[in-house]
Amino acid sequence: MTAVLDRLKAYAGVAPATLVIGVFMIAPLMIIFAYSFLEPNPYGGVRPAFSTGAYTKLFYERDLFDEMVFNATYLKITFRSLWIAAASVAACLLIGFPVAYYIAMQPPERRNLLILLITIPFWTNLLIRTYCWILVLRDTGLINNALISAGLIDRPFTMLYTEGAIVLGLIYTYIPFMVLPIYASLERLDLRLIEASRDLYATKWGTLRQIVLPLAAPGIIAGSILVFIPGLGAFIAPELLGGGKNLMLGSLVQLQFSSARNWPFGSALAVVIMAVVMLTLMLYARNARRNGGGLQH
Amino acid sequence: MSAAIRAERLRKVYPGSPPVAALKSASLEIADNEFFTLLGPSGCGKTTLLRLVAGFESITGGTLHLFGEDIAHLPPEKRPVNTVFQHYSLFPHMTILDNVAFGLRRLGKPRQEAAGKAQEMLDLVQLRDYGARLPNQLSGGQQQRVALARALAPRPRVLLLDEPLSALDLKLRQSMRLELKRLQRETGITFVFVTHDQDEALAMSDRIAVMSAGEIQQIATPGEIYEYPANRFVAEFIGDANFYQARVEQVRDNGATYLTPFGTRLAGPLVEGAEPGRSVTVFVRPEKVTLTAAATEGNLPGRVRDVIYLGDTTDYRITLEQGGDITVRAENHKDGRPLANPGDDVFVELDPSALRVLKE
Numbered sequence: 001m002t003a004v005l006d007r008l009k010a011y012a013g014v015a016p017a018t019l020v021i022g023v024f025m026i027a028p029l030m031i032i033f034a035y036s037f038l039e040p041n042p043y044g045g046v047r048p049a050f051s052t053g054a055y056t057k058l059f060y061e062r063d064l065f066d067e068m069v070f071n072a073t074y075l076k077i078t079f080r081s082l083w084i085a086a087a088s089v090a091a092c093l094l095i096g097f098p099v100a101y102y103i104a105m106q107p108p109e110r111r112n113l114l115i116l117l118i119t120i121p122f123w124t125n126l127l128i129r130t131y132c133w134i135l136v137l138r139d140t141g142l143i144n145n146a147l148i149s150a151g152l153i154d155r156p157f158t159m160l161y162t163e164g165a166i167v168l169g170l171i172y173t174y175i176p177f178m179v180l181p182i183y184a185s186l187e188r189l190d191l192r193l194i195e196a197s198r199d200l201y202a203t204k205w206g207t208l209r210q211i212v213l214p215l216a217a218p219g220i221i222a223g224s225i226l227v228f229i230p231g232l233g234a235f236i237a238p239e240l241l242g243g244g245k246n247l248m249l250g251s252l253v254q255l256q257f258s259s260a261r262n263w264p265f266g267s268a269l270a271v272v273i274m275a276v277v278m279l280t281l282m283l284y285a286r287n288a289r290r291n292g293g294g295l296q297h
Numbered sequence: 298m299s300a301a302i303r304a305e306r307l308r309k310v311y312p313g314s315p316p317v318a319a320l321k322s323a324s325l326e327i328a329d330n331e332f333f334t335l336l337g338p339s340g341c342g343k344t345t346l347l348r349l350v351a352g353f354e355s356i357t358g359g360t361l362h363l364f365g366e367d368i369a370h371l372p373p374e375k376r377p378v379n380t381v382f383q384h385y386s387l388f389p390h391m392t393i394l395d396n397v398a399f400g401l402r403r404l405g406k407p408r409q410e411a412a413g414k415a416q417e418m419l420d421l422v423q424l425r426d427y428g429a430r431l432p433n434q435l436s437g438g439q440q441q442r443v444a445l446a447r448a449l450a451p452r453p454r455v456l457l458l459d460e461p462l463s464a465l466d467l468k469l470r471q472s473m474r475l476e477l478k479r480l481q482r483e484t485g486i487t488f489v490f491v492t493h494d495q496d497e498a499l500a501m502s503d504r505i506a507v508m509s510a511g512e513i514q515q516i517a518t519p520g521e522i523y524e525y526p527a528n529r530f531v532a533e534f535i536g537d538a539n540f541y542q543a544r545v546e547q548v549r550d551n552g553a554t555y556l557t558p559f560g561t562r563l564a565g566p567l568v569e570g571a572e573p574g575r576s577v578t579v580f581v582r583p584e585k586v587t588l589t590a591a592a593t594e595g596n597l598p599g600r601v602r603d604v605i606y607l608g609d610t611t612d613y614r615i616t617l618e619q620g621g622d623i624t625v626r627a628e629n630h631k632d633g634r635p636l637a638n639p640g641d642d643v644f645v646e647l648d649p650s651a652l653r654v655l656k657e
Contacts, residue, residue: 195353196386198373200400201451206374210399214390 029274036267044261054268074252078272081249084163084238085231088170089178092227093220095171096178100219101212103179104186115183118176130169130240137165137241161243169237170227177226185219186212221284229277249273299365301455301487302327302350308358309345319345321511322359327455327489327504329364332481334490336498337508338534343491346508347457350489351380364454374403378455379448383463385440387432393419393443394428400451418446421480438469449480455487462497474500495535499523507531529578529655538580539623543654545575555579555654558621559597559647565654578655583626585651588613588636589644596644599623601637611635615645623647 036054038046061071103114121129136142139156147153159165189212197207213220235250242248247255249269256266302325309320320342327333335343348354349361352373361369368376379400387396398415402408419428422442432440441461448456458477462470478501481488492498498505499519506516507530515527526532529540543555543563553571555563557579568577589596602622603614613625613636623645627636637643 190386192382192384192386193388195351195373196380196382196388197399198353199351199378199380200447201374201403202399203374204372206403211388 032267032270036264036271038264040262040264042261044263046263051264054262054264057265058268058272074269077247077249077252080163080246081232082276084166084170084248085228085234087167088174088231089224089227091167091171092175092178093224096175096223097182097216097220100179100182100186103183104189111187115180118179121172122176126173126236127240130173130236133165133169133172133241134160137168160241161245163242163246165241166234166238166246166248169241170231170234173234173237174227174231177230178223181222181226182216182219185216189215218288221287225280225284228280232276233273299362300326301329301331301364302489303362304346304350304359305361306359307346307349307356307361309342309349309354310357318511320349323508323511323513324359325506325513325516327487329487330485332478332488332490332501332503334492334498334502334505335508336492336495336505336534337514338493340510341508342511343493343508344459345511347380347459347489347491350376350455351378351457352376377453378457379451379453380457380459381441381444381448381461383460385432385437385444385464387440387443387447389432391431392428393424393430393432393435396432396443397428397447397450399447404451415446415450418450419443421449421483422446422476438465438473441465441473445477445480449484449486452484453486455489456481458488458490460491460493463492463494470497477501499535507534509534523582525653527656529580532580532655537583537624537626539583539586540578540580541621542576543579543652545571545573545577548572553654557649557652558619561595561647561649561652563649563652563654566656568654568656579652580655581623581647581651581653583612583624584610585648586623586625587646588615588625588627589646592644593646596646597623598642598644601639601641601643604635604637604639606635613637613643615643617645 035046037050037052039049039051039053041047056068058074059070060068063069099118103111103118106114134141137160138144139158139160141160143159144153144156147157193211193215194207197211198204202210233250233253234248235254238246238248238251239254242251253266253269253273256262256269260266304326305324307320307323308318311317311319323342323346335346337343345354349356350363352368352371352375356369360367363376363378387393388399391399394412394415397418398411401411401414406414416425416428419425422445424439424442424446427435427439427443432443435443441464444461461477462473465473474497477488477490490498490501499522502519504516504518505522507514507522507526509530515522515531517525517527522531522535526535532538532540541558543557545553545568546556546562547554548567548571551567552564553567555565555577557563563579565579571577592598597617597619599615599617601613602616603612605612605614607626610626610628613627615623615625617623625645629635
């Protein structure tokens with residue numbers, strides 16, 4: 001009897017967490033997953049009839065003669081999303097690592113101040129911040145006006161509504177997610193190891209490659225995941241800076257739920273994105289286990 | 298043959314407000330193949346001096362030569378010296394073998410050759426079968442041996458050791474002393490050893506530099522340092538001593554005679570500014586004084602105040618009848634009984650040759 005009571009008590013302890021995860025995470029995911037296997041209702045929502053149409057729509061469409069033909073549109077969008085997210089990760093890494101390294105090498109009081117500065121952009125709404133980039137990038141924007149009045153160019157240089165602008169927006173939005181985990185792993189780095197490496201004839205560059213990068217690897221991987229995942233499903237930057245011309249997965253999903261009125265297809269896309277993300281995370285987890293957490297110190 | 302290391306008025310000031318002069322002015326010459334120790338309390342500048350030689354700190358003033366070559370502006374990787382760090386500083390993400398081979402690889406040795414040499418070094422420090430492990434799988438003593446092997450593997454011309462034994466327990470420390478001395482003899486590499494432990498310094502060194510407050514107080518062999526310390530700091534830091542004031546009685550060309558507070562005369566070296574009547578410091582090591590029950594002529598009567606049992610010996614604090622204290626260190630009776638108990642009236646036998654005059 002007491003054993004049952006004890007068990008109940010234990011369950012009661014984790015109940016709030018279970019409730020939060022269940023209501024706010026599992027349930028919506030289940031709904032999305034279920035919707036992806038239903039038929040669309042032309043006036044929005046779904047019709048309760050089983051269909052794999054949403055998934056076939058990813059690769060095929062019906063032509064004029066009502067036959068299934070291969071359609072690469074959504075694959076293209078997926079690949080564009082993948083490469084834009086990957087490019088953002090690479091750029092964030094190139095910019096973020098030196099920044100994190102610089103901060104980690106400062107005296108402790110300075111470090112906290114600099115970390116605070118890194119998080120300052122979060123204090124303003126993302127939408128507003130992304131709009132500001134339009135003012136900077138557009139043909140009559142800050143950069144073009146400056147270049148023209150300096151006489152360096154005589155015609156505006158098109159920057160807005162390009163894939164480059166999307167990448168720029170993603171870098172700007174997600175770079176703190178790269179800097180912070182790398183900083184966390186560099187901050188724990190024993191600086192005496194750098195001295196030991198230099199003492200053993202490694203150059204500065206060699207020390208970076210042989211000692212600093214391997215020991216910062218957990219932070220680099222965590223940062224890359226934190227930039228890649230939201231980058232893949234990003235919506236605001238592609239919409240505003242890509243002008244909706246260069247459709248990405250995030251915009252595509254949004255489109256299905258709003259104007260296209262195809263909820264099952266939107267749900268299927270969300271499931272696919274999630275599958276890619278899960279796969280990435282599992283690869284990372286397996287990699288971390290294989291290294292036995294040896295990199296974690 | 299030039300010296301392994303020659304430092305002249307070497308100076309290091311850390312910027313800040315106020316700036317800290319960690320090393321005020323150090324001049325020394327370390328011979329090739331020497332086991333040289335920098336000894337001093339923490340904050341005396343010994344580690345700073347070592348770091349200047351390794352190249353981890355920039356020199357504020359003075360010159361630094363390694364085998365005749367000016368190395369003051371070379372980065373650490375260009376100096377043919379290696380360091381054994383106090384906290385080992387093994388690379389946690391590399392196997393023991395990769396750690397030891399690290400220096401050789403960076404010097405451009407092919408993988409095979411580097412691994413072979415590294416294995417030889419592991420044999421030398423008696424860790425033959427540990428090559429495939431990671432540093433955190435080894436005990437502190439084993440990690441210290443790996444650190445030693447790693448620093449020795451590239452065959453540096455000078456090996457710098459920064460308090461390498463301080464994190465080990467006493468027994469391990471003592472066996473590592475012998476091991477270090479053996480390695481130094483077998484490899485013929487110049488060792489510069491930093492420590493705050495006087496026993497370590499006396500046991501291993503060919504010569505010792507005693508440092509205090511950013512300056513070198515004395516450089517000499519262990520025997521000279523112990524028997525003829527240059528000043529009161531050295532006499533107090535190495536071993537124990539009883540200090541007294543003596544008076545200059547007579548000054549000669551090559552020495553002077555001093556009148557001790559015990560009524561004896563002492564011939565000693567000429568102390569700077571010595572003139573008859575001036576006061577100088579003399580000292581005697583506690584083990585050079587004997588405790589006796591016999592009231593022989595010249596023995597000093599006194600009463601035992603404290604008895605401090607040390608195991609192999611015992612210290613007796615004695616208040617002398619003529620005034621002043623003296624500490625006597627003596628072996629116990631064979632059956633372990635102390636020679637005297639607190640309150641006993643005893644005599645102290647003080648051979649005049651055991652008294653030394655401090656030059657400064």
